[in-house]
Amino acid sequence: MSYKWSAKTSSKEKPLSHLPFSGVITALITPFNNEGNLDLPAFNDFLKYQKKSGVHGVVILGTTGENVALSEEESEQLVLSALDHQTDHFHIYVGTGTNSTQTTIIKSMKYAQMKSSTGQLAKGVMVVTPYYNRPSQNGLIKHYEEVAKSISDTPICIYNVPSRTGVNLLPQTLVQISLENKNIVAIKEAAGNVNAVAEMRIALNHVGKQNFKILSGDDATYVPALMCGAEGVISVTSNVIPKAMLDILDNFKKGDLSSVQKLHLAAFCINNGLFSVPNPIGVKWILSHLRICGTNLRAPLYPASDKEAEMLKGILFQLEKNNIKILT
Template sequence: MNTNFQGTGVAIVTPFHNYGTIDFSGLERLLHHVLDGGVNYIVSLGTTSEAPALTTDEKQAVMHFVKETVNGRVPVVMGIGGNSTHTVVGTIKNTDFDGVDAILSVTPYYNKPNQKGIYNHFKNVAAASPVPVILYNIPGRTASNIAAETTLQLAHDFKNIVAVKEASGDLAQVMEILRQKPKDFQVLSGDDALTFPMMTLGASGVISVLANVLPQPFTQMVNLLLQNKITKAREIHYSLLPVMQQLFADGNPAGIKAALEIKGIIKNNLRLPMVKANKAVYFALQKLLREF
């Protein structure tokens, strides 16, 4: 059982054909692209995958395809989350975890539970999961923040809660977690642009969107940070920053899918309610990606 998720994880998109079905050939090209770029693990069915717009059968098909294509070369993390604890636990109990190294589980959204509710939600997730659990804190999407105290309590109380993907953007909160976390508990950036500062503070890596399209330079930056080679890593960070900014200028995964089409890896198709990035963002990305 792998419990080490340092380095660069990539939250892969789900490619679609023009007529709306999943483009598995595009997914295969994408997986080979990021693996050749040196990423350390694959995250499937996260936010960037448009998982809420996939059916249960499609999610199973995507996971099966990802596991077969990766074929044990790197760990595979599966997104399983929701705002009904009962449903999330039921999904975990009915999932085939062969070839899955961990689950990434987002904070319950829309309901806006308090910290006691969040703690008890993840207590049940941890009890049900046969693989390690990575907490996913992204209050900008869920309207529900996992406070540092709650993350720390979960990290100390449950051995199979091994990491948190922190996308709160609150560096004070991140530092509090880093200061008091158990030794083996990992803090992962959930924001490409904050990966450099978070790793200089002690984070172990990132689950990245940018690494879909530019895996090699982004992974190089992360590896340099793990080696404490700050100056060179900072150079790469600032060279990539304009791309990061454009990727999220008109929503995620709209930006990354535009970038992947520009690079000729997949088609720029999304499922409603997500729509394509506007032309200004598309042309800005086109110009920026020429440099890489």
């Protein structure tokens, strides 16, 4: 018998697709052609697919999009192209964080104000904790305060990923940032530590910030993070299995934990295994294998080796065996 658990929801609650930084959001790859240039046709085709899949939005210029290897001209092309696909139900977010507060402000202002040919503005920006510099917790508070003031009308999602940045934003720091900056509305918590998610949710609720969103940034712990207070995911694997990632959230919101567990275990082979190679090597190999884009990356990242490719083939085989739909 399936165990049913009912979450308390308001009948007046807006659909996730209307709220910034909610639901299942894909951390989108950036396709390159064989000459190493942007493959804009593949990018636009893949955006159409993601939109059709039902995900609530995509992040452009994130880590999975190889943002640090892109020129400003290329970044502008990608954002303008992406904004043409935006609707009320499919949001475009832009990664603007750097390890310099001033540069982050300049980029955030630029992409918060950039309009598509149809007048669309990005629904928000995602700002990673400054990498390499390793600021103190007080430094993080000041960094986000300055960025938030520079784009006071634009929703901001903090991106906490200590394995890449060398600094970990703590729950009490998040509380202070959330209380002092009204347009900082979410955090992508990618430490892979569900205890941190729980501590953040408890601390935020304690100060009346129940509406501040915590999004899992670690696909392998997506389901445990939901149980600990996350409200969605910014996902790499939704490039490949968007339906499964959406179904997990839908079933969780319905309280159907039996179905959530089944999906979690069936998709675990990709949600965990894909990151045994540096991201986005794995996801690009799989999408290339599925004829979505090429395997081309920007150095110092290189396409999967033969041994890595065999492992990735195994993931696809296991997904099929577990009845997880790919690219549908």
